[in-house]
Amino acid sequence: MAxxxxxxxALVLWGxxxxxxxxxxxxxxxxxxxxxxxxxxxxxxAAVVVIARRIGRWEPRSPYFRSLEVR
Amino acid sequence: MSETSRSRRLPLWLFWSLxxxxxxxxxxLVSKIASDGVDAxxxxxxxxxxxxxxxxxxxxxxxxxxxxxxxxxxxxxxFWAFLTGILGGAGNxxxxxxxxxxxxxxxxxxxxxxFPMVTVLLALIFLKERLGRLQWIGLGLAFVAIYLLNA
Numbered sequence: 001m002a003x004x005x006x007x008x009x010a011l012v013l014w015g016x017x018x019x020x021x022x023x024x025x026x027x028x029x030x031x032x033x034x035x036x037x038x039x040x041x042x043x044x045x046a047a048v049v050v051i052a053r054r055i056g057r058w059e060p061r062s063p064y065f066r067s068l069e070v071r
Numbered sequence: 072m073s074e075t076s077r078s079r080r081l082p083l084w085l086f087w088s089l090x091x092x093x094x095x096x097x098x099x100l101v102s103k104i105a106s107d108g109v110d111a112x113x114x115x116x117x118x119x120x121x122x123x124x125x126x127x128x129x130x131x132x133x134x135x136x137x138x139x140x141x142x143x144x145x146x147x148x149x150f151w152a153f154l155t156g157i158l159g160g161a162g163n164x165x166x167x168x169x170x171x172x173x174x175x176x177x178x179x180x181x182x183x184x185x186f187p188m189v190t191v192l193l194a195l196i197f198l199k200e201r202l203g204r205l206q207w208i209g210l211g212l213a214f215v216a217i218y219l220l221n222a
Contacts, residue, residue, distance in 0.1 A: 002172040002173075003168075003169040003170070003172035003173055003174030003179065004169070004174070004182075006165045006166070006168040006169035006172060006174070007165070007166070007169040007174060007179050007182045007183050008182075009162075009165040010162045010163070010165035010166035010169065010183045010186070011162075011182065011183050011185060011186045011189060012186075012189055013158045013159070013161050013162035013165060014158075014159065014162040014183065014186035014189070015186040015187070015188070015189020015190045015192075015193065016158050016189065016190075016193060017155045017158045017159045017162065017190075018186070018187060018189070018190025018193070018194070019190055019193045019194055019197060019198065020151045020152075020154050020155040020158065021151070021152070021155045022194070022198065023148075023151040023198075024148050024149075024150075024151035024152040024155060025148075026148070027143075027144040027145060027147055027148030027151070028144075028145055028148030028149060028152065029133075031129055031132055031133050032133050032145075032148070032149070032152070033148065033151075033152040033155070034125075034129055034152075035126070035129045035130060035133050035152075036149050036152035036153045036156065037152050037153075037155050037156040037159065038122050038125065038126040038129070038156065039126075039153065039156065040152070040153045040154070040155070040156020040157045040159075040160065041118070041119045041122060041156050041159070041160050042119055042126075043153075043156075043157070044115065044119075044156065044157055044160040044161070045115055045116050045118075045119040045160070048112050048115050048116065048164075049112075049116065052112040
């Protein structure tokens with residue numbers, strides 16, 4: 001049931017975004033809000049690469065990618 | 072199909088709502104398929120690559136200027152938008168990890184789709200919004216739905 005913990009975590013985090021998004025669009029346009037939402041995604045991905053490499057979870061040569069290389 | 076002829080049969084808002092349902096529903100299925108081969112970290116990276124075209128398009132649009140913007144409080148608005156992206160991305164990773172850990176797409180997706188009830192609770196506390204009796208009942212039923220989906 002480990003999946004349930006992660007599903008509830010996703011539910012809570014996405015739930016909070018409903019409020020933060022409202023606070024954002026009260027002050028700026030939806031377009032600019034979406035733009036900064038995307039930049040945050042880019043920043044998060046950069047952080048993920050750094051952290052995942054440090055903790056050894058980074059597997060760019062996972063079976064999925066190996067199967068792509070074979071084809 | 073022209074906008075006029077479509078609006079006669081189907082309201083435009085309903086049309087786009089249905090498009091959203093189909094796209095998000097497909098996203099749930101694709102995530103489950105992808106979880107067989109990639110981990111949550113790689114998924115986040117690929118997700119970002121996927122939104123890159125949208126990022127370019129919206130950057131171009133914002134650069135041209137958008138109507139109705141309040142210049143005061145822009146930095147605060149940007150801060151909340153950025154925080155939304157971080158929390159949304161972390162939520163995506165948790166959602167994907169739930170799939171990787173063996174959760175069924177048919178259960179994980181409906182459970183996580185109940186996230187508006189968290190928004191409602193937080194909006195009551197922080198935004199001082201108010202709910203009617205029927206809306207409270209709806210919120211209670213959302214909790215029952217989580218229980219039933221995991222039974």
